[in-house]
Amino acid sequence: MIEIRNVSKWYGKFQVLTDCSSKVEKGEVVVVCGPSGSGKSTLIKCVNGLEPFLEGEILVNGTQVGDPKTDLPKLRSSVGMVFQHFELFPHMTVIENLTVGQVKVLGRTKEEARRKGADLLDRVGLKEFAGKHPGQLSGGQQQRVAIGRALAMDPICMLFDEPTSALDPEMIGEVLSVMQDLAREGMTMMVVTHEMGFARNVAHRVIFMDNGRIVEDTTKQEFFGTPRSERAQLFLSRILRH
């Protein structure tokens, strides 16, 4: 589904990604973790072309992301993305947030989009908030709406960029449980997160990044059992102590 081959990226002279390669199969849930500044968010943003990269190639469902001839908007419309800071459109109501992409990008009718949007709101447990504005919702609720907005486009896979990092602790659970349901239904997911509990519960594979490199890319069992790199061991011991 997603194939990353030898991707490197620079910000000016600073190299943020060095020779990253990995693969996400259909139906697989892959968690990307690592210390801040290790390039996780940058890597996931490269997958749908939100960040350009200089070397290597990324294939999503067989389409080259880095190719200038690729219709990026079309590719992105089939890849759902959830951001750290939700990024709901504040000038629209919740239901409008869920329908705007369906109507304007996919060309669905308003009724169709509304029906789908309402179903998804129900699914993330926020049916009664359809007419509210994002600013009236709590962080956890906003992030669930954002997941619904991405799902409304019927994506072939979902990218999560630290979906719970900006949330109060008591709201993390509600977002993670929506994500877990999604994973159980067989959605292909690439998730940048520090939530090791989530990784333990639902991930198939874990990618550990440090300094712009992928230092571990193993199954969950192996990762939590015997992390091979010293840096990953240190990271895990710090995170799991709490």
Added chain:
Amino acid sequence: MAGGIVFGTLLAMGRLANLGPFSRVATAYVNLMRSIPLVMVILWFFLVIPLITGRPVGAERSALITFTAFEAAYYSEIMRAGIQSVSRGQVMAGQALGMTYWQSMGLVILPQAFRNMLPILLTQTIILFQDTSLVYAIGAKDLLKAAEIAGKNHNRPMEMYVFAAVIYFILCFTLSTMVKSLQRKIAIVR
């Protein structure tokens, strides 16, 4: 004014987008217009264009074009600040949904930029409206000129000037009240 906003928005987008020569032309245009007093632009346009085209433009039409061109430069700077006030994450969110550049501009960025900019747009519009009295210089007919003519005809210049001032006040005050209520109506709920 509407022309100024549309033209100004395009100029702002031109300056922000990486369009090479077009961005530079837009920037140069804005800097030029903002460095010259409006009266001079009005006079210059009125006197020079007929020299180039060989045909007089007419005071009213000349004034209209000059105002659109001049105000566009100011509106463009306001819009530029407004567009930049919308976070990068919002742009990405629009793109991530598969929106094209124009879709994310029209559906996500500009609606928010416009809301953020409304108070300053209003101020600029009131200034523009009051500045229309400057077309006095080329003898085009605006409110002030009309008041002067009426005053001379009836031999009551003082009263007519006061009358003109009252009308300026009523129009500007109404406009600002209207914008305030519009602002309340479309405000972004935070």
